[in-house]
Amino acid sequence: MFSRFKSVALATTALAFVSGAAMAQEAADSATTPETEEMSDLRAFHESLLVLDSHLDTPALLVQPGFDITQRYSTDEDYSQVDLPRMKEGGLDGGFWVIYSPQGPLTTKAYQTIRDTALLRALSIHEMVAGHPDEFELALNSEDAERIHEDGKRIVYISIENSYPLGEDISMLDTFYKLGVRMVGPVHFRNNQFADSATDIAGPQWDGLSPLGEELVKRANELGMIVDASHAHDMVFDDLMELSKTPIILSHSGSKAIYDHPRNIDDERLKQLAESGGLIQVNSYGGYVRELANNPERSEALRALYAEMDSGGPKTAEAYQAMLAKRREVDEKYPPATATFEEFLEHLLHILEIAGPEHVGLGADWDGGGGVAGMEDVSDLPLITYRLLDEGYTEEDLANIWGLNLVRLLKAAEDYAASLKEAPPVEETETE
Ligand SMILES: [Zn+2]
Incomplete structure (x- = not known):
């Protein structure tokens, strides 16, 4: 199967990477409008895959006045990277749509304000699905992805980036679970009530997870949510590896070996992640791909x-x-300043080599600062498929990388939660 694509993949990538962005754009154009039969086969192969991205920041645009997900926007004019027409062009079937909250003060008043903003953000995702029931469907379980894909609709899982809006009330996680949230990241740019951030200029405050953060992880496991270590300090990663009952994710992260940035992960932790059954979804955020002027x-x-x-x-x-x-x-x-597709690929290829194709996927930070010269929006995603085939990854690898790994990770989280219901833990009785 692979060999029938080989020559075209080579030609396409040669075109794309010889002379920078203009040529890459040409290749991208030809990639989205295949002219030869072999190109059509490549394109059809990409489209046949379940293609998910684990970090779509598009809900930040859903709440902008006048934004309509069914219209085609452009990166240059609108700073938008994901909409229904471009999802179809790029073969993107869906993924985790993010409820993002910027970090603010740790006060009761601020917790209330940000909680309401996050709830409204969740509603905007539900409104998108409810407004276009023939195009989008909310996904609540691991098995929903394949079913919705087969129905020809876009898959809408929901995740939380920064648990700050939960305040100090872990039961809010249950509320968000009921709203459809199936993945939760404790922290963002700065330390918060749950965990240390990879990028807080003050340095770590908890040496990993706080006691409340440990409770958050426990409850996420009990509910069957995936726990996300992107943006968290390495010590949080270490705590999660120890504490989480099911394998964790880095929903949008890169490699420290390629670019030594606190938001990226080193090879040793990457190996630990893979050995534990976890998953890293590779980011295309320029400032983490390489040092930008x-x-x-x-x-x-x-x-x-x-x-x-x-x-x-x-x-x-x-x-x-x-x-x-x-x-x-x-x-x-x-x-x-921007990074290039080739520089992004260095991260992807290195991470694939260290973690293996069963532990890698894509979380390119679309509509959240992601995108590189040569891969500006989701309509360019077939380029990744062509390039990985060219690098010798098999069709089975591509299926795993684009979606099946992520579905399996959610299944593991669900299975753990279900096992608790089947056999409730024996309560420890207090002795005097
Ligand atoms: Zn992020």
């Missing part, structure tokens, strides 16, 4: 732009469009 003028211009916006963002479609126009002006004046 700092541009203080650009940072200042963006800071000024966001400072003049209403708190909570634009309130009308017009205000949102005006904000996008101003952002395009900033980009024109101070072009952003």
Whole structure:
């Protein structure tokens, strides 16, 4: 099966990687409109796969005024990378749609505000599904993915990035579970009530998980949720490896061996993760792919732009469009530094080599800062399939990488939760 793709895959990738972004774009265009029979076969193979991404930040756009997931947007004009037309073009069947919360103060008042924002974010995902029942379906169990894929609809699992909105009340995790959440990451850019972040400038505060964080992991296991260590400090990873009853995920992470950044994982931990049955989903966020040149003028211009916006963002479609126009002006004046598809592939290929194709997938941080020159949005995903076939990965490997590994990880989480219901643990009786 593999050999029939070999020559075309080689030709495609040669085209894409000889001379940078323009050529890559050409290859991407030809990839989405195959001209030869062999290209059609490649494309058909990619489309036949269950293709999932474990970290879609698109719900951040769902709450923007005027945004319509069924319309085709563009990366250049709208800073959008995922919509229904481009999901279809790129063969992306769905994935985990993220309820993201920025880290704020650890106060009762702030907990209440962010909890409500997170609940509304969850509702926006439900509204997307309810508004387009022929196109999207909420996925609640591991077996839902294949079924929804066969029905030709997009798969909507839900995850939490940063458990900050739970406050100090672990029972809120049950509420989010009932809202469909099946994956939970304790922490984001800064330390919080649950865990240390990989990127808090103050350094670790808990030396891993806090006592509340340990409770969070226990409850996530009991509910059958996947626990996500992306953004967490390495010591949190170590705690999770010890504490979690089911294998964990890094839903959008890269390799420290390729680029030594606190958000990436070293080879030793990567091996531990694979040995435990866990999964790493490779990120395409430029700042974690390689060191990007700092541009203080650009940072200042963006800071000024966001400072003049209403708190909570634009309130009308017009205000949102005006904000996008101003952002395009900033980009024109101070072009952003980016990583390339080839640099992203270095991470993917290294991680595949260390962890093996049964423990690797894709979590490219779409609509959350991901995307590289040559793979700007989800319509470019077939390029990954072509390149991995070219590198000698089999069709079975591709099926695992694109979706089956993730489904199996969720199944393991579900099976553990189910086992608790079958055989409740014997209560320890207090002795005097
Ligand atoms: Zn993230």
